[in-house]
Amino acid sequence: MSNDRNHFEEYREQTRVKHEILEKYLRAYLHVLKRWNNNLLFIDGFAGPGAYQNNGSSQPGSPIRALSLISSDAELAKRVTTVFIEKDKQLHEDLQAEVQSFYRDNPNIREPICLNNEFREGMEIMLQPFEKKSRSLAPTFLFVDPCGVNGVYFDTLARLMNFGSCEIFLFFNIDGIRRILGLGEARGDTLAQFFGSDREAEDLLKAIENKSSTEKEDLIIARYYDIVKRDIGANYITGFRIEKENRRTVSHYLIHITRHELGFRIMKSIMWGVGKTEAGRGGLALMQKSLTDGHVLFDPEWDAFKQSILKELTAPRKADYFYHDLTSRSDNLFCEPAYREALLELEQVGSIIVLDSKGKPTTASTRRRYNGKPTLSDKHTITIRSQGK
Numbered sequence: 089m090s091n092d093r094n095h096f097e098e099y100r101e102q103t104r105v106k107h108e109i110l111e112k113y114l115r116a117y118l119h120v121l122k123r124w125n126n127n128l129l130f131i132d133g134f135a136g137p138g139a140y141q142n143n144g145s146s147q148p149g150s151p152i153r154a155l156s157l158i159s160s161d162a163e164l165a166k167r168v169t170t171v172f173i174e175k176d177k178q179l180h181e182d183l184q185a186e187v188q189s190f191y192r193d194n195p196n197i198r199e200p201i202c203l204n205n206e207f208r209e210g211m212e213i214m215l216q217p218f219e220k221k222s223r224s225l226a227p228t229f230l231f232v233d234p235c236g237v238n239g240v241y242f243d244t245l246a247r248l249m250n251f252g253s254c255e256i257f258l259f260f261n262i263d264g265i266r267r268i269l270g271l272g273e274a275r276g277d278t279l280a281q282f283f284g285s286d287r288e289a290e291d292l293l294k295a296i297e298n299k300s301s302t303e304k305e306d307l308i309i310a311r312y313y314d315i316v317k318r319d320i321g322a323n324y325i326t327g328f329r330i331e332k333e334n335r336r337t338v339s340h341y342l343i344h345i346t347r348h349e350l351g352f353r354i355m356k357s358i359m360w361g362v363g364k365t366e367a368g369r370g371g372l373a374l375m376q377k378s379l380t381d382g383h384v385l386f387d388p389e390w391d392a393f394k395q396s397i398l399k400e401l402t403a404p405r406k407a408d409y410f411y412h413d414l415t416s417r418s419d420n421l422f423c424e425p426a427y428r429e430a431l432l433e434l435e436q437v438g439s440i441i442v443l444d445s446k447g448k449p450t451t452a453s454t455r456r457r458y459n460g461k462p463t464l465s466d467k468h469t470i471t472i473r474s475q476g477k
């Protein structure tokens with residue numbers, strides 16, 4: 089039995105988190121785009137069999153999760169086409185059975201398409217007719233979820249992104265990439281496919297020479313982001329780091345690629361809410377080993393973030409400036425919920441004052457509460473509390 093098949097014999101926390109992000113974001117993406125489009129497309133490029141077995145119980149895989157959220161909304165059911173690509177014959181047959189059974193029970197959706205192909209071939213089947221006739225493809229959300237690194241062709245991702253409003257959610261196997269980089273002559277051409285050319289793969293090899301593991305990781309990610317920005321023209325990229333279960337090192341990233349500021353802001357907020365970090369709040373990471381180690385809650389990044397907020401307050405600012413304007417900048421990985429939380433903390437320690445729409449000072453206890461927590465709406469104005477006040 090191949091490693092790829094073994095993957096479906098256990099439903100791990102990191103898989104659950106990946107599915108949660110996918111479901112939440114896909115729902116948002118489809119709902120935003122359905123306002124202007126009668127046709128939308130979801131492609132699951134490494135679809136698997138549609139189900140995970142976990143201690144005798146079954147958990148839906150990404151195809152069934154996508155179909156469920158589409159069928160639960162009448163508008164989406166009418167408008168969204170789904171395509172599932174799976175290269176393994178047995179897994180494809182299992183997938184076909186799962187998907188057909190779902191379709192029989194939910195005939196309100198468009199009939200799903202299952203392709204027994206390599207990702208690259210499946211995408212060729214999908215894209216070529218549109219490219220040939222210079223027709224526009226429906227806005228497409230592409231999920232690229234390999235077990236390893238093989239089969240993820242950068243040129244295929246770039247071809248899809250040539251069409252408007254398309255986005256990609258990618259399992260970026262940094263551990264696998266590090267391993268292949270260390271293979272010397274036996275490396276093959278996987279890296280060239282993944283990074284787009286032999287030249288990119290060789291440049292990366294040179295760049296990581298004699299670097300520590302963390303430095304390598306940073307360089308690999310930064311290089312990929314640069315290539316995506318340069319060759320795809322997508323400037324909004326968010327990476328969510330997944331730590332290994334048994335070691336305090338990174339296993340992989342989940343990477344979202346879009347040209348659209350709104351998508352970027354929504355994805356950051358979703359990832360932040362799903363994230364688990366040592367500091368006990370959300371974040372763009374799922375810590376696993378670190379959390380079981382019970383490390384001290386100390387977060388210099390969060391403190392620096394709060395300082396950066398104070399620096400912005402050379403003049404009073406609407407909360408919306410933080411929630412919207414700053415989070416729209418492609419180099420800012422903080423999201424609206426992070427700003428909200430930081431502003432409330434700064435208010436609590438007396439560093440800032442929150443004014444209502446009439447300019448009257450408020451306190452957390454005089455404002456509306458939501459789920460038992462104080463709120464700070466985008467209409468409020470923030471000023472810095474000057475020394476001695």
Ligand SMILES: C[S@@+](CC[C@H](N)C(=O)[O-])C[C@H]1O[C@@H](n2cnc3c(N)ncnc32)[C@H](O)[C@@H]1O
Nearest residue numbers: 092134135136149150175176206207233235239
């Ligand atoms: C991590 S699993 C996918 C899990 C699935 N996305 C989910 O969340 O339920 C990766 C799948 O991709 C398939 N696969 C591997 N290489 C492929 C390729 N080049 N093209 C298409 N499918 C591939 C494997 O057989 C495996 O089923």
